[in-house]
Amino acid sequence: MRTEPLRTEPPRTEPPRTERLTPRTSRTGPRAASPKLSFMYDTDGSSDPASEAPASEPLPATAYAVLGILSVTDEELTPGEIRLRSEFAFRHFYWSPAVSHIRRELRRLLELGLVAERETTIGQVRRSQVYQTTAEGERALASWVAHGPVEEPVVVKNSVLLRVFLGDKAPRETILSVIDARRRQVEEDIREAQWGRRRSAELGLDQQASLRFPLAVSEYKLRSMYFELGNLSQLRDTIVGFDTEGFRQDDTHERGAVRHRHSDLPRRERLNA
Numbered sequence: 001m002r003t004e005p006l007r008t009e010p011p012r013t014e015p016p017r018t019e020r021l022t023p024r025t026s027r028t029g030p031r032a033a034s035p036k037l038s039f040m041y042d043t044d045g046s047s048d049p050a051s052e053a054p055a056s057e058p059l060p061a062t063a064y065a066v067l068g069i070l071s072v073t074d075e076e077l078t079p080g081e082i083r084l085r086s087e088f089a090f091r092h093f094y095w096s097p098a099v100s101h102i103r104r105e106l107r108r109l110l111e112l113g114l115v116a117e118r119e120t121t122i123g124q125v126r127r128s129q130v131y132q133t134t135a136e137g138e139r140a141l142a143s144w145v146a147h148g149p150v151e152e153p154v155v156v157k158n159s160v161l162l163r164v165f166l167g168d169k170a171p172r173e174t175i176l177s178v179i180d181a182r183r184r185q186v187e188e189d190i191r192e193a194q195w196g197r198r199r200s201a202e203l204g205l206d207q208q209a210s211l212r213f214p215l216a217v218s219e220y221k222l223r224s225m226y227f228e229l230g231n232l233s234q235l236r237d238t239i240v241g242f243d244t245e246g247f248r249q250d251d252t253h254e255r256g257a258v259r260h261r262h263s264d265l266p267r268r269e270r271l272n273a
Contacts (some may be wrong), residue, residue, distance in 0.1 A: 038262075059144070062097050063105045065090065067114060067133060067141045072214055076130040079103050088196070089214070092189070092221040106131055116141050164235065172239065179236045186229045193222045 069085045070077060077085065079102045087096040097105070109115040114137030117129050133141070160182045167175040197218065200206050206215060241247070 018083075059108070059140075060105075061148075062101065063109060064100055064148075065094065065097070065139060066105045067109065067137055070115065070131060070133045071138060071141055072211070074210075076118075076132045078108060078128050078130055082106075082131075092224065093217070112140075113137075131267050164239075166238070166242065172242065175239060176236060179232055179239070183229060183232045184238075186225055186232065190222070190225050190229070193218070193225065197222070 012188060066082060069082050069089065072089075075081075075084055079099050082102050083096065083099045086102075088235055105119075106115060110117060110131075115131045116134050117131050119127055122128050126149050158180050160178060163170075163178050164175055176195060200215065200218075
């Protein structure tokens, strides 16, 4: 049976494109400003996010989270890199979207002209799209921060507390093991946060004025982790205390006798005397 010889020449590669990123434009001419973004501009086309309230909210919060990662890091990022940055930045106070979700938001932002993309070479053969915010995207982000809804409820989903809440359905030792596993996880998160804190100081990031707010939130997250660790310890002690019979047999401390004062007067009369 005749077979074709294997190719031995290296694959053809092209140098990465170095042109300036530009937002996607229509084939029939420059892209007109989207009516969905009309709330971000004055009638003369200038923006004033601090003084003009938005007339509508066309983008979900996750889209602004993607914009925010691109803006704060001031980098060109692939969807996978956005995922990694958001996982580290958001994981203790906001959900980190999957790469597929990030790609959908990037397509939406690209169509609106809020991000720009270009193709780049990673390694020798792999090609990928990288994204950065446009001036219009920065204005949209500033407008959302200034005028975003403040009445939106904060939703906390803690599966550990949910299992403890339903702890009567399982052995007490199982519930304690769930709490212990969460404590170990929080301790590891604290170690990672402290490492990141020291690394930021080593790189001088704590001296950059543009990173003051992200670093302040990082300190907030670190404090909340220490608080959670203490709360979990107290929660564990409370559940251990449910075992009153086991406590009666606890001989870790000597149980001394309680000697009451002797008196001819009843206790109530003694107190009122």
